[in-house]
Amino acid sequence: MTEFSPHFENSLAGVLEDGIHILPVRVYYEDTDAGGIVYYANYLKYLERGRSDMLRLLGVDQMGMLAFEQDDDVQFVVRRAEVDYISPARLDEVLLVKTGIEKFGGASLIMAQKIYRGDVLLVSAVIKAGILGQTGRPVRMPEKIKCLMENI
Incomplete structure (x- = not known):
């Protein structure tokens, strides 16, 4: 059985070009209604994949942060979505x-x-994400993650 190489896994996360993260997504049968049109709620899933893969490509370990082993670990939650x-x-x-x-x-980020x-x-969507600490309360964006995002 062939193992996933880290190089291949990163290629699944899209690319960064001119300050924008770009993720290709194919529409599958499960994404559509009876007429073959994408069901509106599935666009929210595509948007989430874009945000998650942008963080992954930047080197942000969301799974690791959910363990809250580091003092500045956080989680991102959608607070508002305008679509x-x-x-x-x-x-x-x-x-x-x-x-x-x-x-x-x-304690937030607008994308x-x-x-x-x-x-x-x-x-077209504007997403406001809140940044929460281990207690579930809002906290400031960790400087290391902010720097990564500012330098896209």
């Missing part, structure tokens, strides 16, 4: 989820995300 559904995606299409950092708050099919904008 505009512009045009539908269909079965077997390849979409690009693009994620950019808009603004850092004290702009867009989903494209080629050059056609399908979904």
Whole structure:
């Protein structure tokens, strides 16, 4: 059995280009309704994959942070999602989820995300993520993660 190489695993996380994380996502049958159109809630899953893979590509170990072994370990939670559904995606299409950092708050982060099919904008979203510490209370963004995000 062939093992996953770290190089291959990182390639699954998309790419960083000009301050934007880009993640390709294929639309599978399970993502669609009876008409072969992506069900609206599945776009939220695609957006989550974009945010998670951006962090992964930056070297942020979200699973490790959930153990709260380090003093500055945190978890990210969606506090607010504004989503505009512009045009539908269909079965077997390849979409690009693009994620950019808009603004850092004290204990929050605002990200702009867009989903494209080629050059056609399908979904536009603004996601506000809260940053929580081990107690579940808001905490400031760890400086090491902020630096990674600022230098995309």
